[in-house]
Amino acid sequence: MKEVKSYKSIHTLLQFILYLGFAVLFLGCLDLHSETKPDHQFQQSVYLLDRYYFWSSEEVLDPNSIPNNVWRKMKPNELGMESKESQYLYVKFSDQFIRQLKSPVLSIGIALEQFKIFQGSELVFESKLHDHIFPYIIPLKQDPSGSLIIQFHSRYRGFIGMDREVFFKDHSQALVDLFLDNFSETFFAPILLILSIIFFGFYFLRKREIIFLNFSILLFSASLIEVLNGFVGFSLSQFSYFVIPLAFFNFAFFPFALLLFLIGIFPPFFRNLFKAIAVLHLFVFFISLVNNYENGISFLNSENDYDWIIIFEGIVAIFSSVYVLIKGNKNLQTITFGLLFIVVGGLHDILIDLGFLNYGVRLIHYSFIMMMVLFGFYVFKHYWQLLQSISRMNAELRNKNKELQRLIQIDKDLALAHALQKSLLSSKYNEDERIRIIGFSQNLESVGGDYFDHTKDSMGNWAILMADVSGHGISSAMVAAMSKMAFVGASAYLQFPSRVFHSMNRHLVGKTKNLFITASYVFIDTESFTATFSNAGHPGFFLIRNSESEVIHLNVKGKPLGLFSHLPYAEETVKLQSGDKILLYTDGIFDLLNEAGDSFGEEKLKSLLWDNRYQKFQDLAKVIQDSLFKFSVGWKYQMDDLSFLLVEIK
Template sequence: MKEVKPYISILVPIQFVLFFLLIFSIQNCFDLHSESKQEIQLQQSIYLIDRYYYWSSEEIFDPETIQESKWIPISDKTLGFKKREKEYLYIKFSDQFIRQLQSPILFAEIALETFKVFQGKENVYISKEFDFIFPHLIPLSPEPKGFIYIQFQSRYKNFIGLDRDVIFKNHTKALIDLFMENLSKTFFSPILLVLSFIFMGFYFLRRKELIFLNFSILLLSASLIEVLNGFVGFSLRQYAFYLVPITFINFTFFPFAFLLFLISVFPPFFKKVFKFIAILHIFVFLTSIVRNYDLGVSFLNSEEDYNWIVVLEAIVAILSSIYVFLKGNRQIREIILGILVIVSAGLHDTLVDLEILHYQIRFIHYGFFLMLGFFGYYVFKHYWELLHSINRMNTELRTKNKELQRLIQIDKDLALAHALQKSLLSSKYNEDDKIRIIGFSQNLESVGGDYFDHTKDSMGNWAFLIADVSGHGISSAMVAAMSKMAFVGAGPYLQFPARVFHLMNRHLVGKTKNLFITASYLFIDTESYTATFSNAGHPSFYLIRNTEKDVIQLTAKGKPLGLFSQQSYAEDTVGIKPKDKILLYTDGIFDLLNEYGESFGEDRLKSLLWEYRYYNIQDLSSILQDSLFRFSNGWKHQMDDLSFLLIEIK
């Protein structure tokens, strides 16, 4: 995989871009209502000069029939009124300013209920949509009729009337202004949608990274809010029956998606808090829908019921963010800043909807834009670090692959060494008409330093050697092979044990690299029934005779092979009888441990041999092997190579 450059050099310009976007958003906030003087005058003619209202219990088909004395002036900056059950609200204002316009329209940014518009006596517009939050462009006659009358009938229980901007404009300019005001939303939405699919792909590539899935869902919801809350939503107003539910459900879903994202990045305690709030959010929303079902499913009525949960979510998110920020968790500082921006903007606008704060400007779009910038930066950084971790993993994988190849080659070499060592050693079973032999070997590793050998001379006599190279593993196995060759070289002197060790030692001194060999050698004369033996620093061997009272221990003094060039070895002779058994072994048997750390030991070995002295050699060998195996719990506590050679005189 291609190496990724250090991400610090890329994150610096991204931080600069975020800073630029912040300045740009703040500037846009100040310029939000920077219209021309003419537009300001036209807006003032509706808000500040000649607005009047009238309540009626019956529908009036010609508002000009309402007596002038019954019209009540509307105070400055009043947007609307509290609804009265089974009453119609009528509002009038002058249309004299349309003289300055070629193709006048009445631009009403939001009207939440069904309404009719009259210019003089003429009914020029009828709106039948409920919960419709998109602008209305109402064509008017270029000749003033005196007054514009609007009749309202609402199922929205908290508000009736016009909301926000109500302005006279030229029709073409109104469309251009609407498009330009929503330009960023219109073109930002496809970018969010593409990013949503990209991060969804990241999630499927790395199933364990839930942050990618949650961020993808958040981006998708944000994309729908941006595209449907602007010029595109207005252009699709003929599909309001489908568009309005999608828009309001997404308004409700966005805080839930926001909570899911917080759950994936905040510390464990806050994860639990946000999970609880997310469940509560869904419960309150569904409950509010059911409560207002008798009015028809009104999303705006439902919104009034669950605005308090949005305020609660905002307060908890702000407090949690401040706490985490003060604790110095630098890894998610971008998330904290994004949370504080969007939550503060959303809290402000929600408090405006609840009429706790006075309406001046809505911050949600700008907070939303900056939040996505901070969140996107965090996820990008997270992904970039992920790429670096993948690079590191690939590098480690290549290193481990090389190591694995090396280990495989070592295993092959060990297997070959094991086969070679096996070919050098004598068979584990042999016999003639006077001797029966059984051998056993259990290496600590695949190859070891223990070995035994037995050979027969031309007279029918037998020579036996058991040896133990210090240490274990490949180096010990190599020295064991060298000692085997040295033993073969001493073949002409098999009947002289001391001479055999002398020749082997002379051959091995200076060649074993600080390793040494202990060994026991036994020569059995089958004609005279005598056994001559010698010892080179090795444990004694045992003679098991049924007529004796105990196992006979046989030894002769001598130092290990390969250490000293001038070294002599003693030898001794003992008579043997038919049915005698002789055991040669290595000290790995004594060093064998059980699960409690106890060693098998010499006494346990002698006791075992004496207990089963009447058994034939095959059964005795099996009992000895099984006892060693069970004692060490399946060789789990083996500390060294171990071997034995069991000989029976027929």
């Protein structure tokens, strides 16, 4: 069992921010789209009304004067269409729903251009904003006049009309719905901003690590995309002359910031490719702004003109990611998956805007979150490794002289401690006419905190204990010796596992100096073929039975020994069959690492046991030992003491 070391406060802060971000993402996923909202909102949807449209080459001052026979019915789920040059679009529908509302408003998801709203013959609202991509909440008259008519006149070439949801609502409910619909975006933006500042600070601590600066810029751009959205965009409508250009410039800047970040991460070939694409991106963006200058820049038309370069960048990013994944570069896997999230989400939403896909759930917000979490994990891991390497170097320099003087004496002490500890352990092989037992132990140092014991009572039943003292080394070995004595003192209760742990805990509390012992205990009744077991904060044990469909994990709850007095311990009983095998182990097996830094883990151990379930007993024990040895390259990457006991029922 590894000792728990205290982390830096900055590590704890970042963990809190990332977990909070995941929680907000989950809450946001619960309400992805208006189609999942309660039925009462559908009853107020404009899309459920008959809608009619009329094109005019000149502005009609009183739309009510337009003859009824020229109005044409719109298609279902439509409030707009492809624009026509120098043409006005009029859309008419009933306003009878407002009778049900105390303070009626028209809640509009997105309107892309200037428009006017007439309730009957009266002009009730006029928008003077260009390229507006934020929601509207427009007050209406309490008394219905029979129809609402909206006049559109757009310089946006791609579309004229309204996009997304349009509802009749009460004013207060519209504000609440707008806030809730955009809660996760609004809340996640300051998290991204805080992370941006943190990684900007990392850059000043390590100025040679440009990755921190690039990631800080990427986070800042993402925070602007998140915050200049929905509810916040609506709240800042009075500053639209500033907010709208900022939003559109940032939409174009984010892919560039992403390319800058990837340039510092990917292999040389892709690095040069991304540099070329970044230059091309800026060139296309500024050309699109110049081409769409008409009484001021038309950002929406400009966005359409450089969408193709975003699609091209996305395709290149996908191929680059696939190449990296095929090559098996594990250091880049986290970055690659994050890149795929944002690229797929961005391409999906662009294809919706271009009309290649029908409108549905927009993925970009959730792609942002997943990308930033994965990118943040990679960058922070990089930073944490730097801190650890510096800390290790300083510690080694401080202790080198002292260690040289103590080595000889330590070697003698360890050799003696190793011999003493070896005498405490039960034999590594035992057998009678009912069961077989094979044990294995590999300490991280000369002595360790793992300890196992097996003993046979006068009735031929077996008591089997696997224990693990926190930490490793001499102090853990001493506590392991104390637990051995405590177990011997509990020999009168061997057939009652819970009482064994109660007795051991009573003898150990207050004597282990902040160290504690986790343990798993099994009492095998060879007459009734049952195993009664109890647990003290240990991972439990595995039962391998050929007639089952998988390895069975057996465990009961219980607190570690040596921490608190008067603790109750539960116990359970399981029926055994001839040929059953039981594996008790310590968590040092799970913490075993390979060259790539991957841990052995519980699932790998279960798969190993299941794949070799038909092996002979001694062969299975050898397979487990050899697999652990090979995985860690001859115990080179062992992180903790590890032990196991394999028991077979004959």
